[in-house]
Amino acid sequence: MPVTKAQVLVPGLIVEDADPAADAEGLDRLAVWILERIAPVVAPDPPDGIVIDSTGADHLHGGENAMLDGVIGRLAMSGIVARAAIADTWGAAHALARYRTRSTIVAAPGHGPSIIAPLPLEALRLPSSVSAGLRTLGFGRIGDLLAQPRAPLALRFGPEIGRRIDQALGDLAEPIKAIRPPDLIEVRQAFAEPIGAAETIARYIAKLVGQLCERLEERGFGARRLDLICHRVDNRAQAIRVGLATPVRDVKRLTRLLCEKIDTIEPGFGIEVMTLAVTIAEPLERKQTHSSLVEASFPDVSDLVDTLANRVGERAVYRLAPVASDVPERSVCRIPAMAAETGASWPGHWPRPSRLLPQPEPVETMALLPDQPPVWFTWRGIRRRVKRADGPERVFGEWWKRDAELAAVRDYFRVEDDAGERYWLYRAGDGEHAATGSHRWFLHGVFG
């Protein structure tokens, strides 16, 4: 389409010259950004993609789904509309990300050819002349092509078509040439004989960490994220990623964190090259330690936090901090475990239940309106008579957060039944005006 025609169709169209070099540079920058945050093996896939080997990295993000959602969300926040897919092979993931409408797709491991069969031929990364030729012959989808004998196709279109199919199905290895930023601190160990035993790997990890820490010390840096990549003899890479809450340059501690993950490495026929890189390095400041005269604060537990975070995921180790909100479920937020101590606490004049239900559960009650506690209530099929009660504690909706909460009111009661069990009930609404809530009762927490 000529530019003039496009300008007629879309008023106010901005026209810029294509700049493939700048695009490639931008893609490289984005790949480095992803390398620092998401996974150890990342490469730009020009013209419009980035390929990520997420093996050994998803545990830090709380699983594959959470990882993809996180990536897409963070890209969306910086104004980039992207789609992502995880599949067993580069080819399949490439096809799923580009030819499916959903923004994130995670294919089940061992999905086989069925997942790409319904996609159009263009998804196979073939030259446009080949896919046009195949369309002329009547092929429309990848599934049509999979059932065909290869020899006639190869004779007519060349070997590329068979190679791409094999790559998408995983029959042909397709190594990812990982991007390495120029200032990356990296050490490498090549082996004359491929290694495979866990003890040997552990020994070389310790050796590499020692060298790496020397390099870090030269620059005055500490590691925040470490990547160990093991290149196997069959040209596949196995990666381990370790995250740290604070910059660390301690050989013993880093070795221990890496060695905990050795059992996730599959050595296959042997590892011939091991690379250890610091993907995120931060200046390591020397700190004065407390003398016995100064009142010591809590002992340092950052190494424990690192160990746990690498075992259960970075998001699963946290502290809870107060938020200035009267709505109970919004009064708590998660902060990183090693965040600075705030000293803040919740206002303590009203008792709070030790267990807060994830969702308030509706209960049947009988109560006098507008401000009496219920006489009895039925929760999870058990009817309880209320013997004593405190309340109401009125919580107003936060209209500055959501318009719908402009008039919303909750009246909280702390009730005790015959057996002494104490619960936190609330009524949605103030008991007088229908606009303030549904006037139904909910159980929100259990007191100890």
Place this chain on the structure above:
Amino acid sequence: MRPELAIQSLRAQIERIEGTNRRAKAVLPFGIPELDTRLPGGGLALGALHEVAGGGNGAIDGAAAALFSAGVAARTRGRVLWCITRPDLFAPALAQAGLGADRVIYVEACDDKTVLSCMEEGLRHGGLGSVVGEVARLSMTASRRLQLAAEGTGSIGIALRRWRRQTEAADFGQPTAAMTRWRVSVMPSAALPVPGVGRPRWLVELIRARAGDSADFEMEACDDTGCLALPADLVHRPGAAEGWRRSASA
């Protein structure tokens, strides 16, 4: 050999076998003589594993047991690691039991096995005051590992037993290597002269204590420093309390 000396040498021998004399036996007293005298050493042993469960409905929600554990953890020094599988713990309530927001590090694990391994890691570290883990199943082997890890560092380990169903709570009778075993059940609070709910009361049962007897106590729940208290009518004996009540109502 005189009989006292023989008994002393036997005790020393047993201690050597048990391996408990590796570090001086330190305890965390509750500050209530009635409770502390029942515990060997005069308090909750530091560097040991203790089991806490809720009674009745508390076996499932573990609300009172969590506050009891928070009270113990609040009185230790240092940070507290709290390993959970279900994120329904409400931090403001822990702060009201004396365990401030800055002191607790939560670890949310997907299953009991991970909780146990995280607890062990925390107990072995040594920089923590106490480690609380909410688990359903606690085998002899797992509890032994935790106990050994705690012995090495002096942190208190608390296995907060919490089950999905009431029927699974029978598991609480199975033997474990824990130093003490507690059951905390809710009781009706003290009657106030005005409408309202008074300070919560618990029935704190010491079901098992190694080298000690079991006992049960009626206690008032943790205050904002994590200390339990004896109900006032028990301190002043029921007769006196009745008399006070009569004169107050007269």
